[in-house]
Amino acid sequence: MHRYKAIKFLGDGTYGSVWKALNIDDNEFVAVKKMKQKYYTWEECMNLREVKSLQKLKHPHIVRLKEVVRENNELFFVFECMEFNLYQAMKDLNGPIPESRIRSWCFQIFQALDNMHSNGYFHRDMKPENLLVTGDLVKVADFGFVREVHSEPPYTDYVSTRWYRAPEVLLRSRSYGPAIDMWAMGAIMAELFSLQPLFPGESEVDEIYKICSVIGSPSHHIWAEGMELAAAMNFRFPKFPQADLSCLLPTASSDAIDLILALCSWSPERRPSASEALQHPLFKRQYQSLRVLSPQSAPHVKTCLTQVEQMCTWKNVRDMNQDHVQDSSQELSTELSIGCESGMKNLKVCRGIKGTVGAHKGTCPAQAQHSMNPLVVSSLISPEAWRRTRSHGHL
C-alpha cells in the first residue's frame, strides 16, 4: 500500500473504513477501504462475496474495484473515487432536487440494478449512503451484503438498513430476492423528492407501522404470502388506508409517483423489475435526450453504448409488434452492431427477434457507430410499452 497516500477520511461502515487516497504512481485519486477483519490467506480474500461479485459486475454505474491488496494480514479494496454519496447530497441542500436530476440518477441506478440482477446478484443494502455521485454520474457501491440470486435459501442473516428494508425481510421471509432492491429504490426515490425518509421506522414494528400509514395496510388479496408470514409471527398489521402520495411528495410528477407506488408494492411479485422500471414513462425523456447526444465525443459514445446494451436487455423488445420490428430493423440492427463492437453480452434476446443482428455483427461501418436512430429509441420506450409489460408481466 506504499503507493497510496491517505488524503481524507470518507466514512466508516460495518466492515471497514474508507479513505480518499492518492496513487503516487499515476497521480490518481482512489477510495481505499480497509477491512476491519484480518485475513490470513489470499484464498479467504478472494472468496469474499464483495470481491467475487465486483470482479464479475463491470458496469458504468457500478463502482469499479481497481485492486485488492493483502498486506500484513490486512485487506484493502482500492476503488475508483467518487465525490460524495446521495445522503450527503440531500443533507447539504436547501431546496428540493429538480425532478430531472432525480430522474437521471434513478435511471442510472436502475441500469446498474438491471445489470446486477441479470448477472445473478442482488445488492441487499440499497440506501442513499451506498449511491455515490461524481458530477452527473451515479454509481452503486458497497457490495458487502451482496448475494447470488440462485444461492440456496433460507436467508437468515439480517440485511439492509431498516428504513429501506422490504416488508418480506421485516416479516422474516427466508427466500426473498432481487425485489428487495426494488423496494429500497421506491423508498430512495421518494426521499430524493421530499429530502426525508419515506418510512423512518424507529424499530422493525414501527417500520411496518410507517409503511402501512403510507401505502395502506395489506390484505390477503394483494399479498397472501405476507399475511401468512405475519400470522406465523403472531403479528397484526395496523389498519390504514393508502395515503395520498402527491401530498407527501408535492414536487413529484404523477409519473414519478406512479413508479414509486409500483416499487413500494407489498408483494415482491408486484414490484417492477429493474428492466421494467427502465421502461416506465417517467424515463421517456432519458431516451429522448439520447437522440441529441453527439456520439462523436468519446464520453458520449460510451453513454450510447450503455444505452444500446440496455435496450437489448429490455423484455418488451420481444413483445414488440412485428410490423414495428420490420420497419425499424435496419436501425435496430445498426444499433445492435454498435453494441456488438463494444463487446455487448446481451444479444440473446435480440437474436430472437431478428436474424439481422448476426449478419451485422462486426461488419458495421465506422460512421454507423454514430447513428442512434430517434425512431427506434423513442418508440421502444413508451407508456404503452410500460403498460403492456405490466399487464402481461408480473401483474
Ligand SMILES: Nc1ncnc2c1ncn2[C@@H]1O[C@H](COP(=O)(O)OP(=O)(O)OP(=O)(O)O)[C@@H](O)[C@H]1O
Ligand atoms: N468509491 C468511493 N468513493 C468515495 N466514497 C466512498 C467510496 N466507497 C465508499 N465511500 C464512502 O465511505 C462510506 C463507507 O463505505 P462502505 O459503505 O463501502 O463501507 P461498509 O463498511 O461496507 O459500510 P456498511 O456499513 O454500509 O456496509 C460510504 O458511505 C461512502 O460515503
